Structure formats: C-alpha cells, structure tokens
Amino acid sequence: MPQQQSQSTLPFGTGAPHGVAGSTLLRRATPADLGVRDELRDDTGALRPAWARFAALIPDPPAGLDPTSDLDRRTAQVAERIRLDGVTHNVFSETGVAARPWSLELLPLLVEPADWAHIERGVVQRAALLETMLADLYGPQRLLHDGLLPPALLLRHPGYLRPMRGVEPAGGMRLHIVAFDLARGPAGRWWVVAQRTQGPSGLGYVLHNRLVISRQFPDAFRELHVQHIASSYRRLLDTLENSARAVAGGATPRVVLLTPGPYSETYFEHAYLARYLGVPLVEGGDLTVRGDRLYLKTVDGLEQVHGVLRRLDDDFCDPLELRPDSALGVPGLLQAARAGTVAMANALGSGFLESPAMQGFIPGISQRLTGDALLLPSLPAWWCGEEAAWLDVRGRLDDKLLRSTFPQAGRTSRVFERAHAQIDADPDAWTVQGRLRFSRAPIWGGGMAVPRPAMVRVYAIADGGGRWHVLPGGMTRVSQREDSSVSMQRGGSSLDTWVLTDGPVDTFSMLPQRLQVDDIVQRRGPVSSRTGENMFWLGRYTERTEQMVSLARATLQLIDADSDASDPVLEALSALAVRSGLAPEGVPTLVQSAHLFQRAVLAGLGDTKDAVSIAYNLQALERSSISLRERLSSEQWGLFRVMRETFAAALDGPEGVIPDWPQVQPALDRLALQLSAATGGQTDRMTRDHGWRLLAVGRLLERLVGVTSCMRVFVTSGALDSAAGIDLLLDLFDSAITFRARYQRHEDLLALTDLLVLDSANPRAFAGVLRRLRTELRKLPGDEASIAPFLALLPAEGAGLALEDLRGVDDAQIAHRLQDLSQSLHAAALSLADAIGLRYFTLAGGTDELQRV
16 A cells, blocks of 8 residues: 655655656645555655656746746646637536536646556447347346346336337447546556446547647657547547438438537537537427428428437437426437437437446346456445345445435436435435545646546447447546545546557548548538527627617717717717617606716616626627537637626626726727627628528628617707717718718718618618628528518618609708608518518428428
C-alpha cells in the first residue's frame, strides 16, 4: 500500500530528467490519501513514467514567468476557450434550469499502452456480451428459462419494453454504441462501475476536450503518440448509415440526431456532435410517423428518415406506448421500429441493462454463454430480490452503497441511506453495491496539483460486421471529494483522456470515400420546420432589437440635448416609443413630462420580464441562437451571448436605482455596433439555403413593420412639418447622409417620399424592402402556385406608389397617401408573417406531401 508522502521529501529540481514542469508538478502536488492509487506518482513519490515523459515535453515557460504561473496561465486559457466556444451543460435544480460553462481541467489523464490493451479487450468482450443478451431477452429468453437472470428483475424494469419482444431491429443490431464507466482501484486494477446503453452521453464533450487540451500541449501530444479518436466517430456514423441504407432500399439514407432539446443536460454536445458528423439535429416535434414510416417535417414537406442517432432515453421516445406525458418523443415511433422502417442507434429497449443489479448476474451469464470469465470485473452487487443475496449482505452494509434497482427521479439508479425496513418491504427494488476507492488524478488549480477521485467513461462502437471497436480515449470525470459524485450535475469536472501507444497513431480523418452525385443531392441538409421557424425569428428579433436601439438612442439624445423640437415631433417620438415597447402604456408623453418619460425609458431598457424591452429581445435572440447551435458558428452564437451579457452588465447597479443617460449611452452605442456585426454575419457568412431565406424574410418583414409604423406616426402627428422632425425620421431610417448628399438643403415632403418610400436602392425605403422581400419570397420552397398567395399580399412592383403619381400633388395629399400606404403595407407585413408560419412551420394548408427519396 502506498505510504503518504510529505511535500518536503519529494524529489524536485531543475536538473530532474522530467524537466522544469515535472519538478513543478512534484513540488506543488499535494499527497493522495492513504489506501488509494495516485495516478501522478508511484509508491516512492516519483512521477510515474508516462507523467515524467509528459512533463519533459512541456516547454519551459516564457521569460519572466515561473513554471507555476505558466500552468496557471494555461488553465486560464482553457477556461477562456470553453467560454468563447460556448461549451455548456445544463444544471437542474428546484429553481429551474441554468446553463453553466463546461468544466475542463488542464492536465489530461494518461493511460499507458498496456493498461489500454487490457481495457480494450475487456470492453469489447462486455459490449459483445450485452448485444447477445439483448438478442436473447427479446427473443427465446433462454437466460430466463435457465435461471441465469431472475424474471422479476427483467420484467419489472420499465426499461424492458414488452412491445419490442420478437422484433428484429432494422440492420440487425440493437446496440451500436455502449459506454462503460471504469475506475481504477488501490491495487491498480480497473473495475466496471456502470454501463450505459440507451443513448450514452459524452461523445461531443470528448471531442471538444481533445481539441482544447491537445493544443495546450502539442509537443507532448505528438511525441507521446497519443492515439487519435476521429475514426471512432466515422465508424459510428458509417455503421448507422449502413443499417439505414437497407431501409432506404440501397439509396443514400437520411440520418438524424434526435435530441431532447435545448433544456437537455448535454444539449451542447448534441449540437456539436451533429455538426461534426454532418447530420441534422432534430427534436421529437420535428418528426412524425405516417404509415409506419418516420418522416422529418421540413420546409419542403415531409422527408423520410431512415436512421436515428438517439440521445433521448427510451421512455420519452413515444408518448403513445411509453410515457404518455412525454412531450419530447414521436408518437408512433415504436410502431415504426417494429415495422423495421427505421434503424436506431441504439434500438429501443436496452434500458434495463443499466440497472446496477445486472452487474451481479453478468459474470455468470458470460461464463455460460461464452465460456469465458470477464476480463474487467464489476463492482460486487447483491440484488435484494434474491433472498439468499439479501441475507448474505444484510449485516454488512456499512462499507457498501444502497441503490435503487429501477430508475427513480429521471436517473438510472439513485443512492440511498441504509433502511432495512424499506428493503424488506420491497426487496426487488433495492440493490447493494460494493464501494471502490477510485484512483486520484492530478487537477491543476490555484498553483497546486490536487488529487481527485477519477472515473473514465469508455465507448465501444460496433462496425456492423459483428465486431466491436473501442474509442481510444474517453471522458474522464473527477469529483470534488471522496464521498461526492463525479456527475457534472453535482459539481464534477472533466479531463481529456490520452491513450498512449507504442506504435503509429491512427491518422484517419472524418473524410470518407469519394461521394457520388446521388450522395451530393441527399447530403444537402434539409431544413426542419422548427429550424426554419427559429431562423425566421432570429431574423425578426435581430431587426426588432436594432430598431429599438436606434429609437432609444434618438429618444434619449433628444431629451438630453434639451432641444427645441416641436410638440408634434415630441408626440411622434412618444407614440413610437410606446408602440415599440420602449416606454410603457400610460406614461406621460415627452410634451407632458420629458423627465418622467426619460425615467420610464431608462427603467425599462434592462427589464427582462417585459416582453417588448431591449433586454427581453436580447434574451429572445440568444434563445433562438441556442436552438440553432448546429447551424451557427461559435462566433455568431457567442456574439448573441456577449450582447446580452455586456448590455446587462452595463446597466447593472444598486437595487431600485435607475441607470442614468451617461451610463446607458455607451451601452447602447456598443450594442448598436454588436448588432451591426450580427447583421453582417447573417448577411455574408451563412449559406443561402432555405433556412437563410426564412431568416432574410423574417428580417425584412420586421423591417417593413418598423418603417411603416415609423412613417405613419410621423405623418399622422404632423412631425414632418418641421426640420427637426425630418432630421429625426431620416436618422431612424438610417438615411440622413444620402438625403443631404442628394437634396442638400431641400426638406420638402416630396424629396423625403422619394428617398424613404420610392427608392428601391435604399435598403430601408419601402420600395427597397419590398424589392428584396419579393426576391426572397420567390426563392422559398414551393412552386409558383404556392408562392403566389404570398406575393399577392404585396404590391406587384415598387412600393405601390410611383413618383409620377405625385405630380402636381401638394404636401397634404402626399401625407394622406403616405398614411394610407403605410397602413396597408403594415397590415400586409403582419398577414404575410402569419401566412409563412402556416405554410412552413405548422405543415398546414397542403404542405403535408411526402418527398420522394
């Protein structure tokens, strides 16, 4: 057993073979507890060989920086990278759901080649065994008949789906991927703590962890021959696509990744993995079953889905046959699975294998079915439903865990305090599990290397030919202390897992064989109705927020300047502010009390509960972008997050204190610049697919609503009778420079109408907005007949008013025409928005046609 070391006796010094970094690790490492394995150091207190090599390959710190500070600097860089990439996980509590930054530590877990070879053989053996068990338990059930598995354990578990008995899954495989949680005990032996078979999580985080940490230590990553992991992701997709291809009749299949949605604990990795694999990310509401076949609701209609990479647990998948309260699943999905018209990774019905009670029976099952003992042992487990097991362990619970046999509170199993009476009342519901003191991995933080209990999740992936392959790495999680969970929900953290090899590393990339023409056509990603709707509202919220910021700046600058603007101008500005939500209903106007109006505007800017405030719209923008994580770049998504955070921080102050104009002005100026960047990203850095078209249409419709409202209010109030009113309207239309260059000192209504209404080259003029809107509408999915009703709501050309129509007309008549035109176009924009929603987002009104594949 390792002896506890004091820091003063540890070897260190610049002349050590492991270099400056190694000396620093030894000097700054706190000792591991007695009776546990220290992953960093051996029994003598020296660095283990792998760590010595790793440390020797860390470059000396830059001049002027000591080794401790250098590691602290790298740790900060990792945290900053996580923040910039928007890597999060959702934490659930009694108060709701909160997105927190993913926790990733600087130092990886190093696994030597010999250790990995043993793990790999054991994991492959177990994965194959689980597939064999599923085939039997959903088929002849010899394991039950031969007494190798108690019927009560299987049949009472909600994860065993009786409707799937006798069903042969599409492609012939039930398990495409299996995860095993492993921990190393005090003697250095690896143990299986748990197994995950429904939709094992973590693959997306594994990939991102690798990208971040390998860049921190590029020399060590290369020279230690750390095995690459890309081929495992390719294998997972290839295997599912091969199964789905049979369903598609040999054609290129449509494969999707099914997620519970943005409120899932691991939604980030679902979006990240979908983008990396190149498959659409869908929610249950995006799918429908028709005629025993699964379809994706797209803006083009229904498109058949042949394969599903599932990240949704079994019981939520079908509200018709499983949990009736599930809003996350697809009604009829079980029937499609029974019909063999969709391949799923993993097939429905494996949840019972995750029960801790299964670990007590798997060794015997392995011996009977394969004749081999398990290479990787499980933690000892006693299912209390077996009387002999409960009697054997009843008096020895002090050093063991009491777990629920069946799922509770949304978890596979929960740990409970010892309660003999509770167990006696329902023995089947309880399992006793042996404890293991996990080995300690070094965690760098605050200038120290602290040992923390570590568990590694390892993934086995099938290749479709009956063979299993283990992803050479995994997700290592560490807990804060001995008796706490490694779960990220409970304060755990993650490490990159480096599998070292003595031979060459796998240089496989995600690029598969050369695509054919049919593959190219099929791989043009569909736009689901939900995605289309989110894109549409992303455009609308962006434009709406930009208009509100422009109006807020104009309003508050006018008040602060103490200008001599006429009452009609002040009334127009007041009406616009109330209509847009910048000021509340009932507030005294600028004419009645400029001071009270200013306070009302300032107080409402940061109100996130008001559905029409700037802060609320920034939240809505971020929510839309979160639902589009797989389509937006990290820079775009991050910009929406930064806009909300920086605006809220700028307005932050003591409770009940309203920010003043000097505090608000730079916040609005910064937000205007950020929104310009967001607009540029949407305009110039996104592919012009149907999703982008809907974003553009949403933005243009919101602009049309905004400019027509603005024009109507200014005309109706008489604000355009003064130079101050004209100047203000030009600023709100972002057209002041063009107007002055074109018309110099002329400020008559005809010139204003020409630039702000009739000029199709002005992107904020009525005609300019309508020209672009008609262009984008014609490119939306559908034939001419289906697009015609949209176009019929708009003028056939221009703005519905020509310059020639105004010949010989006085200003009063022009004002009347502008008022009528603004009102009709405003109504048309709202009607068009509703019509687009009905056509593309609800699959109503004849869009329920099936797309041929």
